[in-house]
Amino acid sequence: MGEFELIRQFFQPLAAxxxxxxxxxxxxxxxxIQRVPPxxxxxxxxxxxxxxxxxxxxxxxxxLGWRSLAVAASDLAAMGAVPVCFTLALTxxxxxxxxxSDFAEGLAKASAAFGITLAGGDTTRGPLTLxxxxxxTVAEGKCLRRSGAAPGDLVCVSGTFGDAGAALPYxxxxxxxxxxxxxxTQYHHPQPRVTLGQQLVGYASxxxxxxxxxxxxxxxxxxxxxxxxxxxxxEVPLSAALQELHGNKAIELALTAGDDYQLCVTIxxxxxxxxxxxxxxxxxxxxxxxxxxxxxxxxxxEGISIQGFDHFxxxx
Amino acid sequence: MGEFELIRQFFQPLAAxxxxxxxxxxxxxxxxIQRVPPxxxxxxxxxxxxxxxxxxxxxxxxxLGWRSLAVAASDLAAMGAVPVCFTLALTxxxxxxxxxSDFAEGLAKASAAFGITLAGGDTTRGPLTLxxxxxxTVAEGKCLRRSGAAPGDLVCVSGTFGDAGAALPYxxxxxxxxxxxxxxTQYHHPQPRVTLGQQLVGYASxxxxxxxxxxxxxxxxxxxxxxxxxxxxxEVPLSAALQELHGNKAIELALTAGDDYQLCVTIxxxxxxxxxxxxxxxxxxxxxxxxxxxxxxxxxxEGISIQGFDHFxxxx
Numbered sequence: 344m345g346e347f348e349l350i351r352q353f354f355q356p357l358a359a360x361x362x363x364x365x366x367x368x369x370x371x372x373x374x375x376i377q378r379v380p381p382x383x384x385x386x387x388x389x390x391x392x393x394x395x396x397x398x399x400x401x402x403x404x405x406x407l408g409w410r411s412l413a414v415a416a417s418d419l420a421a422m423g424a425v426p427v428c429f430t431l432a433l434t435x436x437x438x439x440x441x442x443x444s445d446f447a448e449g450l451a452k453a454s455a456a457f458g459i460t461l462a463g464g465d466t467t468r469g470p471l472t473l474x475x476x477x478x479x480t481v482a483e484g485k486c487l488r489r490s491g492a493a494p495g496d497l498v499c500v501s502g503t504f505g506d507a508g509a510a511l512p513y514x515x516x517x518x519x520x521x522x523x524x525x526x527x528t529q530y531h532h533p534q535p536r537v538t539l540g541q542q543l544v545g546y547a548s549x550x551x552x553x554x555x556x557x558x559x560x561x562x563x564x565x566x567x568x569x570x571x572x573x574x575x576x577x578e579v580p581l582s583a584a585l586q587e588l589h590g591n592k593a594i595e596l597a598l599t600a601g602d603d604y605q606l607c608v609t610i611x612x613x614x615x616x617x618x619x620x621x622x623x624x625x626x627x628x629x630x631x632x633x634x635x636x637x638x639x640x641x642x643x644x645e646g647i648s649i650q651g652f653d654h655f656x657x658x659x
Numbered sequence: 660m661g662e663f664e665l666i667r668q669f670f671q672p673l674a675a676x677x678x679x680x681x682x683x684x685x686x687x688x689x690x691x692i693q694r695v696p697p698x699x700x701x702x703x704x705x706x707x708x709x710x711x712x713x714x715x716x717x718x719x720x721x722x723l724g725w726r727s728l729a730v731a732a733s734d735l736a737a738m739g740a741v742p743v744c745f746t747l748a749l750t751x752x753x754x755x756x757x758x759x760s761d762f763a764e765g766l767a768k769a770s771a772a773f774g775i776t777l778a779g780g781d782t783t784r785g786p787l788t789l790x791x792x793x794x795x796t797v798a799e800g801k802c803l804r805r806s807g808a809a810p811g812d813l814v815c816v817s818g819t820f821g822d823a824g825a826a827l828p829y830x831x832x833x834x835x836x837x838x839x840x841x842x843x844t845q846y847h848h849p850q851p852r853v854t855l856g857q858q859l860v861g862y863a864s865x866x867x868x869x870x871x872x873x874x875x876x877x878x879x880x881x882x883x884x885x886x887x888x889x890x891x892x893x894e895v896p897l898s899a900a901l902q903e904l905h906g907n908k909a910i911e912l913a914l915t916a917g918d919d920y921q922l923c924v925t926i927x928x929x930x931x932x933x934x935x936x937x938x939x940x941x942x943x944x945x946x947x948x949x950x951x952x953x954x955x956x957x958x959x960x961e962g963i964s965i966q967g968f969d970h971f972x973x974x975x
Contacts, residue, residue, distance in 0.1 A: 367700065371883070372805050373868060374702040374795075379695045384683065387778070389792065391748045393785035402793075421689035432707045432790035462703075467711035470786040474748035476705065491686050552689060574956070592735065610957040625860035 349438050350466050353499040354431070357454055357461035363427045364464055366482075375462040377428060383480040388418035394403040397512055399626060404442045407473070408449025414554065415475040416457045416536035417604040421543035421552035423487040424479030426457050426537060431464035432474040436587035455538050464496050487543060487608070489567035496548050496609040498572055498630040502537050503582040504557050509589060509599020525584035533604040542622045546606040546615075556599045562638055565628035568609075574630035576643030603632050665754050671765035672748070673770055679743045680727050681796075684779055691778040693744060699796040703736035710787035715830055720758045721791070722847040724765025729872070732773045733792040733851035737868035737953035739803040739860035740795030742773050742853060748790040756916040773853050794846035803859060803924070808884035812864050812925040812945040815934045817852050819898040824916020825905060830964050843899035850918040856922060858938045859928035862931075863924040877923055878954055884925075892944035892959030910959050 358369040369378040379385050392411050395402055412429065419426050431450070435442075454460065459477060504530035513523045514530070535552065536590055543550065549568055553560045557579065565572055577595060585593045611616070633639075674685040684692035695701050708727050718962065727747065735742050747766075751758075770776065775793060822845035826917055829839045830846070849867065865884055869876045872896065881888055892910060901909045926934070926950055949955075 368802070371732040373866075374704040374740065374802075375740075376797075378700045378799065378803055379701055382730070385691070385693040385695055385701060385796075387746070388690040389748050389779065389790070391750055391781045391783045391790070393750055396785050398785060418689040422692075424690065430703070430705045430792060432705050432792075433709055434709055434788055451733075459698045463705065465705050465707045465790070467707045467709050469788060472750055472788050474705075474707070474790040475780070476746060477746075478703075483694065486684070486690075486692055488684070498773050508717055512762070520945050522704050571790050591838060614876060 349440060349443060350543070352463060353443045354464070356449065357451050362582070363460050363511060366428050366460055369459065370463045372537040375430070377462070379480055382483050382575055385478060386419065386422045386424045386481055386486060386585055387478045388415060389474055389476040390415045390418065391472065393475045398636050402444035403531070405449035408446040409453045410452075411473050411475050412450055412453035412457065412459070413535050414604065416453070416537055417533070417552040417554065419477050419479040419542035420537045420606060421487065421550050422479070422481060423522045423540045423547075423550065424481045425541060426459040426477060426479045428460045428462035429475055429477045429543065430462055433464065434467045434469040436468065449459040450527070457535065481544060482625065485544050487540065487547050487621045488563045489549055489551055492549040492564055492568035492570050492609040492632045493611065493633050494570060494634040496611050496622060496632040497615055497628045498561065498574060498607070498609055498632060499606050499626040499628050500553070500580065500605055501539055501625050502587070502603065502605040503580040504603050504605065505585050505593060505597035505600050506530070506582050507533065507602035508596045509585050516522060518622045522584045522587050525582065526588065530602060533602065536605050539622070539625050543608055546618055547610050548614070550606055550608040553601075553603050553605050553607050556602045557607060558598050558638060563608065564609065565636065565638060566626060569636070571633045571635045571637045571639070572632055573628050573639045573641060576640050578627060578629040580627045665756060665759060670758045670780070672815045673763065673767050673824035674872060677933050679776050682776055685705045686777065686779045686799040691744070692776070695796055698799050700799050700802060701794060701864050702735065702738045702740045702797055702802060703790040703792055703794045704731060705790055706731045707788065707943065712907060717953045719847070721765035724762040724767075725769045725848055727789050727791050728766055728769035728773065729795040729851050730829055730920065731848045732775060732853055733849070733868040733870065735754060735793050735795040735867050736765065736851045736853045736922060737803065738795070738797060739801065739863075739866065740797045740858045741857060742775035742795045744776045744778035745791055745793045746778055748786040749780065750785040751782045752787060773851065797860065797889065801860050803856065805865055805867055805883035806879045808865040808880055808886050808925040809927065810886060810948050810950040811928050813931055813944045814877065814888055814890060814923070814948060815944050816869070816873065816896065816923050816924055817941050818921040819896040819901070819913070820844070820869070820919050820921065821901050821909060821913035822898050823849065823915050823918035824912045825901050837901045838903050841897070841898065842904065843854070843969055846918060849918065851920050852922045855938070855941050859924055860879040862934050863926050864873035864930070866924040868924055869919050869921050869923050870915045872921060874927070874954060879924065880908050880925065881952065881954060885952070887949045887951045887953045887955070889948050889949055892956050893952060894943060894945040896943045
């Protein structure tokens with residue numbers, strides 16, 4: 344079987360599965376065609392993952408498939424968008440059947456989990472690199488942006504922080520302990536908050552997904568909104584596994600490590616009280632927006648670094 | 660200046676320039692936002708270029724900027740779409756100021772030429788690789804597809820063929836002759852037929868842009884439409900430079916070499932006669948669609964290979 348056929352065999356099922364009614368034409372022509380429903384805006388974002396930079400060499404292709412789509416879908420979550428479809432630009436050194444099969448399986452699992460269908464792509468030979476562009480829609484003018492935070496708004500986060508960062512030393516561990524396994528799962532199988540993002544449309548004043556570190560990403564919101572914030576360090580949610588593994592260092596990881604893919608949003612007290620109990624239960628208030636620029640940390644140990652992870656790049 | 664700032668400095672102007680009214684939000688948030696006008700379909704396509712595979716090492720960054728966007732815009736031309744915006748996923752080994760400046764200049768020139776604005780992207784460190792995804796719109800249901808060719812339709816092409824392929828031996832030539840320069844220009848500065856594609860909406864029954872070779876790409880149309888074709892090899896348009904440089908071999912290059920980025924379309928005789936003279940003057944009839952599957956070549960020298968260029972991949 345030719346390489347061309349091999350790729351078609353593994354990726355064609357992803358294009359057929361799910362099948363948003365918006366996707367009028369999938370892979371196989373010069374372009375794909377999407378019909379955005381009246382009254383909806385298209386939102387889109389591209390993320391690149393490079394072997395040896397964003398994931399280790401010889402990384403599990405199944406996990407890579409899941410992770411690459413999850414990371415991209417997380418940007419849709421941050422805008423409050425309903426996922427529709429994605430394109431895959433895949434550069435790989437050789438068309439290895441086992442690798443492709445496992446990668447496609449991970450991608451298919453994420454595709455089904457987030458309700459997002461393969462619309463097209465480009466497969467080329469070269470060093471292992473993936474770029475995934477995701478498309479979603481939001482009611483016209485209702486997108487969550489980084490720029491809407493206002494003084495008095497509550498700073499809220501979903502989930503817990505620091506687990507994915509804590510997993511990095513164990514990526515090559517042959518027999519991880521149960522605690523190590525717990526944080527490794529957060530690294531290998533991030534769960535972007537796609538549903539929660541949609542539930543926050545009309546309530547949150549600003550939103551971002553935390554890929555570079557909680558403080559670094561919160562600072563992006565502050566800069567875009569022209570405001571500052573005060574954060575209660577002790578309120579930042581930590582998993583039991585992280586606290587067991589890292590003790591006093593847990594909070595520093597939670598504040599600065601990347602790859603968690605939770606949401607950090609700002610909500611006015613009035614809107615917070617209008618949110619359903621179910622959605623409020625998904626969020627933890629960790630601070631408040633202030634007019635004075637800058638990020639002020641309260642509580643926690645002395646000497647916490649507030650440097651985010653600068654990965655030479657940014658994502659739109 | 661940090662690498663982050665350097666990249667922002669060079670790419671931010673591309674996002675500001677032009678500025679389609681459809682692009683509600685460009686780079687800087689988690690996603691870009693496009694509002695597709697009522698009655699229009701969104702069409703999109705991604706193309707990847709890898710150093711050492713799709714362009715030579717140490718290739719001119721200005722030419723790379725032009726070429727990468729031109730190649731992607733050619734897919735919009737093949738659908739008859741009006742270009743709107745694009746994303747750039749750029750992976751590069753280091754943020755070299757001169758390289759970035761020249762690359763951004765080539766990209767800006769192409770962006771202005773094709774009327775397509777930078778909407779967002781991702782910049783990462785790694786082996787030099789670019790993925791560009793272009794967005795355009797077409798009136799609902801009016802996209803040119805590969806699948807509409809019917810027996811009796813004329814097979815037409817724009818421009819001339821084979822020049823870009825003929826340029827490959829001269830890419831490193833220090834002082835190319837005028838003839839060599841002529842074909843090199845086709846390789847370095849392809850001119851996707853964006854306007855012509857739009858003019859063919861409502862007339863052409865099928866269309867494709869010729870990136871892999873005329874016969875290879877025509878075969879994609881035949882396969883998608885479930886038809887065959889007869890092609891008059893002597894009718895395939897050749898540039899004077901190509902004929903001077905390659906004599907008897909010119910036609911083989913024209914039929915099989917890639918990278919020309921002209922259009923190959925099928926049009927019923929009735930629609931052909933309705934086309935304006937101005938548009939007809941842009942096209943050459945080289946054959947006719949037949950019910951019997953397969954591609955039959957007439958005229959030309961004996962022993963012409965009809966193998967297209969299989970570059971281990973396909974583009975949607």
